Amino acid sequence: MSQLAIVYHSAHGHTEFIARQVHAGASEVDGVEAHLVRAEDIARTPEDLVGYDGFVFGSPTYLGGVSGPFKSFMDSTGRLWRTQQLEGKLAAGFTVSSLPSGDKQSTLLSMFVFSMQHGMLWVGNPILPEQHAGVPYDEAANRLGSWSGLMAQAGHAAPADAFVPGDVKTARMFGRHFARSLERVLVPA
Ligand SMILES: Cc1cc2nc3c(=O)[nH]c(=O)nc-3n(C[C@H](O)[C@H](O)[C@H](O)COP(=O)(O)O)c2cc1C
Secondary structure: OEEEEEEEOOOOOHHHHHHHHHHHHHHOOOOEEEEEEEHHHHOOOHHHHHHOOEEEEEEEOEOOEOOHHHHHHHHOOHHHHHHOOOOOOEEEEEEEEOOOOOOHHHHHHHHHHHHHHOOOEEOOOOOOOHHHHOOOHHHOOOOOOOOOOEEEEOOOOOOOOOOOHHHHHHHHHHHHHHHHHHHHHOOOO
16 A cells, blocks of 8 residues: 555644645545645654655645745755665645635645655645536535645635635545555555
């Protein structure tokens, strides 16, 4: 079984809700075992990352970047960077914010650069925006039009599961796509 870790931080539950959708989508793929991993937990034992084949990173967008706890997780991997122990693993990212744009792109870019510094292989989000095919905007896959990673949006102070159906669907498709990519790219040792 390929081992996939969805490493996320969530202060108020929105990012965790999306992480669970990504997990559900990934779990539909035979041969892949998906794990939900809190960034704060694995930051204490970053060497555990070596045991996974791929990572989907998730953070809320805070002031146009990753959250503090997610950055602490990233910084905890410095020793792994020196020895490039994550080289060749697959990586992808998602972020949640309260505004339609909210500068989510720079959060994804931060995860991308982090993954590149570790020598990982980045997996994007190839889902075509379904509103172009006539699906109502709130129900459309990739309605926010993000290809570098997964974006989702929930209103400020909304309940943690208050995402439109399109974002829930996109997160599941994204998880499925990442898990299939793992299966396609990874050559058994
Ligand atoms: C300190 C802070 C900064 C934030 N900055 C942004 C931002 O730049 N853009 C945005 O759209 N939302 C911003 N938000 C809103 C969060 O991204 C949003 O509430 C998100 O759903 C929180 O995720 P969580 O429930 O997983 O903690 C910010 C929230 C906080 C607390």
